[in-house]
Amino acid sequence: MEDWEEDKSPVVSCSSTFGLNSSGGSGGFKSRFSESAGHQNGNNEDEGSSWRKPAGEGFRGRGGRGASRGRGGFRNAFSSEAEDGNGNREGYKGGEGRGRRGRGGFRDGTDGDSDRKGFGRGGFRGRDEEVFSKVSTADKVDKENINENAGPKVVYVPPPPPEDENSIFSQFATGINFNKYDDISVDVSGSNPPKAILTFEEAGLCESLNKNVAKSGYVKPTPVQKHGIPIVSAGRDLMACAQTGSGKTAAFLLPILQQLMTDGVAASKFSEVQEPEAIIVAPTRELINQIYMEARKFAYGTCVRPVVVYGGINTGHTIREVLKGCNVLCGTPGRLLDIIGRGKVGLNKVRYLVLDEADRMLDMGFEPDMRKLVGSPGMPSKEDRQTLMFSATFPEDIQRLAAEFLKVDYIFLAVGVVGGACSDVEQSIIQVTQFSKREQLLDLLKTTGNERTMVFVETKRSADFIATFLCQENVATTSIHGDREQREREKALLDFRTGQCPVLVATSVAARGLDIEHVQHVVNFDLPSSIDEYVHRIGRTGRCGNIGRAMSFFDPEPDTPLARSLVKVLSGAQQEVPKWLEEIAFSAHGTTGFNPRGKVFASTDSRKGGSFKTDRQETSGPSPAAAAPEDDDEWE
Numbered sequence: 073m074e075d076w077e078e079d080k081s082p083v084v085s086c087s088s089t090f091g092l093n094s095s096g097g098s099g100g101f102k103s104r105f106s107e108s109a110g111h112q113n114g115n116n117e118d119e120g121s122s123w124r125k126p127a128g129e130g131f132r133g134r135g136g137r138g139a140s141r142g143r144g145g146f147r148n149a150f151s152s153e154a155e156d157g158n159g160n161r162e163g164y165k166g167g168e169g170r171g172r173r174g175r176g177g178f179r180d181g182t183d184g185d186s187d188r189k190g191f192g193r194g195g196f197r198g199r200d201e202e203v204f205s206k207v208s209t210a211d212k213v214d215k216e217n218i219n220e221n222a223g224p225k226v227v228y229v230p231p232p233p234p235e236d237e238n239s240i241f242s243q244f245a246t247g248i249n250f251n252k253y254d255d256i257s258v259d260v261s262g263s264n265p266p267k268a269i270l271t272f273e274e275a276g277l278c279e280s281l282n283k284n285v286a287k288s289g290y291v292k293p294t295p296v297q298k299h300g301i302p303i304v305s306a307g308r309d310l311m312a313c314a315q316t317g318s319g320k321t322a323a324f325l326l327p328i329l330q331q332l333m334t335d336g337v338a339a340s341k342f343s344e345v346q347e348p349e350a351i352i353v354a355p356t357r358e359l360i361n362q363i364y365m366e367a368r369k370f371a372y373g374t375c376v377r378p379v380v381v382y383g384g385i386n387t388g389h390t391i392r393e394v395l396k397g398c399n400v401l402c403g404t405p406g407r408l409l410d411i412i413g414r415g416k417v418g419l420n421k422v423r424y425l426v427l428d429e430a431d432r433m434l435d436m437g438f439e440p441d442m443r444k445l446v447g448s449p450g451m452p453s454k455e456d457r458q459t460l461m462f463s464a465t466f467p468e469d470i471q472r473l474a475a476e477f478l479k480v481d482y483i484f485l486a487v488g489v490v491g492g493a494c495s496d497v498e499q500s501i502i503q504v505t506q507f508s509k510r511e512q513l514l515d516l517l518k519t520t521g522n523e524r525t526m527v528f529v530e531t532k533r534s535a536d537f538i539a540t541f542l543c544q545e546n547v548a549t550t551s552i553h554g555d556r557e558q559r560e561r562e563k564a565l566l567d568f569r570t571g572q573c574p575v576l577v578a579t580s581v582a583a584r585g586l587d588i589e590h591v592q593h594v595v596n597f598d599l600p601s602s603i604d605e606y607v608h609r610i611g612r613t614g615r616c617g618n619i620g621r622a623m624s625f626f627d628p629e630p631d632t633p634l635a636r637s638l639v640k641v642l643s644g645a646q647q648e649v650p651k652w653l654e655e656i657a658f659s660a661h662g663t664t665g666f667n668p669r670g671k672v673f674a675s676t677d678s679r680k681g682g683s684f685k686t687d688r689q690e691t692s693g694p695s696p697a698a699a700a701p702e703d704d705d706e707w708e
């Protein structure tokens with residue numbers, strides 16, 4: 073028997089595990105988290121004291137993983153039991169388990185015979201979540217394999233994606249500013265770039281694709297599509313940078329699918345090793361799943377079969393899906409390398425390699441995995457495949473690195489300012505102290521009512537804490553972060569998407585790419601470590617021509633290094649820059665001379681040199697991405 077077949081332990085399907093609002097009436101987090109261990113009794117005080125600890129010791133502290141973390145009252149008392157739809161009881165002691173074991177210690181206590189979970193939270197994830205760190209995911213995959221033999225399996229199987237046309241083609245309505253996209257400046261560099269198209273008709277898509285584009289509600293292409301589609305169709309490598317929410321996904325999916333259709337590619341389940349023609353990689357599970365859903369939508373009614381693979385779900389299930397036929401393989405790096413390593417996917421036929429959120433895929437967290445992927449047996453060399461990279465941000469040092477994966481004559485496409493924020497997002501920055509943040513957040517949420525709001529925090533622990541706090545204040549809230557089990561993550565996203573929980577508290581795991589309709593507000597409860605991260609976070613609103621709002625709490629103590637870049641991003645997006653922020657930025661600049669958190673973005677194609685030099689001199693230091701491993705963040 074093949075090792076993955078051993079994964080046939082009892083399957084727990086996605087259900088109302090999280091119990092938010094639906095189970096018990098008094099509100100999800102609140103009812104769930106207070107079921108045992110007296111979270112509501114006394115624990116709040118512990119939370120409070122934990123919160124008030126200076127950075128480094130408690131809440132915002134970094135480097136406190138392992139023994140010192142998780143021992144605060146909040147964590148220790150934070151245990152719960154919840155019931156999933158199958159009546160399986162789950163319990164966890166997040167704080168204690170996490171504090172003692174650090175990463176990669178215990179698994180989630182689930183085994184093949186029982187759905188009962190013990191020391192679960194974080195244990196399994198510590199290994200499988202592919203925590204963003206200097207350690208290559210490939211190494212973790214190896215560890216995963218070792219642990220898979222030693223411990224219980226991941227049994228979660230996500231619910232099958234919808235089959236009905238209405239759900240497949242459910243649309244994200246374009247907003248009043250959609251037509252303003254045409255005014256954005258576009259910079260195309262590289263030799264002989266193909267001419268941009270103005271309409272989808274000019275894209276030369278086959279009938280089924282055209283139908284699917286129309287059913288998706290796309291009437292005219294966005295600038296990144298107008299330029300990107302012909303570049304990809306012409307067989308050129310591409311590094312594309314366009315603002316958040318401006319349609320980058322379709323810019324690569326449509327021409328790839330078109331070519332596969334032209335070549336008569338068809339999925340076959342009669343093969344023990346599947347050989348996809350396209351591989352798409354993205355940094356988080358939810359994002360790659362979203363890309364897969366888009367691919368599935370555009371490929372609807374054709375013989376091209378997209379498949380998605382990502383961590384946190386049953387490997388056997390994943391492999392069975394792959395073996396049903398796979399032309400477009402979408403994956404997070406760890407699971408992708410795992411499936412390739414298991415010999416279920418051959419790379420000989422790969423013609424397209426797409427890196428979405430490419431700057432993230434090539435920073436020091438993922439670069440080793442990308443190198444491993446392109447160096448995997450059978451993977452055509454860069455001369456023999458087409459490599460496409462997309463992001464809203466592209467720091468120059470990452471551009472230089474990215475160029476190593478591309479043919480020399482790749483095209484660089486910049487729609488608007490590289491790394492600039494979407495001007496449809498109204499940004500405001502409020503000066504706060506750490507202690508006033510919670511009250512400020514509550515005040516804000518009183519004004520937003522049922523409007524969907526994403527609240528970003530720096531740590532998984534604060535995500536739990538703030539979500540619990542909000543639920544206790546009767547704000548229907550859910551949360552997503554790397555210590556949550558995959559089924560909880562998916563349930564949280566669903567509850568947020570459907571509006572059942574209009575507030576989603578998230579770590580950076582939800583910062584990039586997620587396309588959720590009706591998100592009107594983004595709150596940076598904690599400002600992120602890099603300006604690029606800020607740009608991605610606020611880009612969860614103001615998408616596709618819609619208007620959104622982003623409010624950021626600026627606590628001068630930790631956030632001053634970001635001030636200068638914030639001023640740049642605000643003014644670049646024609647936003648009001650508070651005087652106090654300018655002053656902080658001005659005094660910070662020149663006094664430090666070195667600003668790893670606030671490094672500004674490249675303004676254009678790195679091959680041109682140009683303005684980047686100025687930025688570089690001002691902030692010579694590691695790139696924001698390079699600084700990121702300090703973040704308490706989870707990446708696949």
Ligand SMILES: Nc1ncnc2c1ncn2[C@@H]1O[C@H](COP(=O)(O)OP(=O)(O)OP(=O)(O)O)[C@@H](O)[C@H]1O
Nearest residue numbers: 244290292293294316317318319320321585587616
């Ligand atoms: N031409 C179009 N007409 C109408 N809607 C579109 C068009 N292109 C894309 N969209 C929709 O706009 C939304 C944003 O697109 P997409 O997620 O591809 O943005 P993105 O540029 O990848 O954003 P991010 O940088 O945040 O990842 C999606 O809901 C998508 O379906």
